[in-house]
Amino acid sequence: MIGKLNHVAIAVPDLAAATALYRDTLGAKVSAPVAQPAHGVTVVFVELPNTKVELLHPMGEKSPIAGFLEKNPSGGIHHICYEVEDILAARDKLKATGARVLGDGEPKIGAHDKPVLFLHPKDFNGTLVELEQA
């Protein structure tokens, strides 16, 4: 069912410093910051040859990563995203096994303008998993 690892998302307390770290110290190709107010984050994309790392910084009052950064002031890996071909089929299969889909269970349009769902970390080895329809 799952295909490629689409990205690893890292919440960072200082987006400029994290961008410089990946660009200058680690020598990776990084994007300009992309504001995503609908998702409550500003994102810098780190382009690796086979996948992406996304550096996430809170944007606005209701950012979904503000609480994470309060608990993890240095930052940390926030979630991983796997691609699926058919997100509704994936959701139904997962729900049939008892896995919990976050929110109302309906796919939302994610940061890449594709349908996404998030799965409960407790059902996936303490790991917040995003599924994105590729």
Place this chain on the structure above:
Amino acid sequence: MIGKLNHVAIAVPDLAAATALYRDTLGAKVSAPVAQPAHGVTVVFVELPNTKVELLHPMGEKSPIAGFLEKNPSGGIHHICYEVEDILAARDKLKATGARVLGDGEPKIGAHDKPVLFLHPKDFNGTLVELEQA
């Protein structure tokens, strides 16, 4: 400097259950468990089309992930591994910027029989980073 994302390592409290989750629920291709006594872990490799997820379970008294699982009983993402072409050049460049290399700073032979180093999470947005010479 960094190349491909070689793997994402997830520490899991129950290796059989985590393997079944990735194989049966998420529909991924998984390996048999591989004992790595020198690294204090048993590993199941989840083969994705573009990279790997490694499910790590403690092996032996001095496992480097036992403490992590004590703090995170459900499991969690333990580290991410980036490939580099020349690990000594990478290390020297990183040290020159003030980034801390764990241990004595000399590359060790890692789980894939290639030289690896680990970088201090506090210097990398709360993320334990492994570098592997590809």
